[in-house]
Ligand SMILES: Nc1nc2c(c(=O)[nH]1)N=C([C@H](O)[C@H](O)COP(=O)(O)OP(=O)(O)OP(=O)(O)O)CN2
């Protein structure tokens with residue numbers, strides 16, 4: 062089996078609703094995302110001969126996802142009061158609503174499923190919230 066890895070980072074703010082501790086507060090991270098795909102054969106042909114896929118292609122798939130969240134405020138659906146949300150929107154901040162609690166675990170599954178839906182055979186996605194804390198999702 063062959064394995065290919067690529068990584069990207071994004072900076073964003075979030076908070077964990079209902080969390081009893083400092084992560085209840087609005088705070089930021091530099092999220093580091095490592096994606097690994099697998100294949101049991103390599104491509105034939107000309108451009109991609111001897112490759113699982115071109116690193117450049119995989120890089121762009123992940124970069125598109127990370128760019129969407131970069132320099133945004135990521136919040137869980139229904140976790141902000143309507144007035145708060147309206148005020149943030151009025152400031153024209155980059156807001157990204159997600160249908161899950163924005164933990165490293167949920168992001169690893171979300172990114173896995175988003176890339177899988179594009180037809181890639183993933184083995185795992187690692188999401189680092191800090192250099193020391195990482196959550197992974199695997200098939
Ligand atoms: N299993 C998980 N636990 C926690 C998550 C998570 O996504 N999955 N997230 C958080 C908070 O987002 C928090 O920001 C994480 O950082 P923190 O606990 O502050 O970790 P540090 O290593 O930076 O701790 P320091 O004490 O500040 O050094 C909480 N838990």
Ligand SMILES: [Zn+2]
Nearest residue numbers: 075084088090
């Ligand atoms: Zn956090």
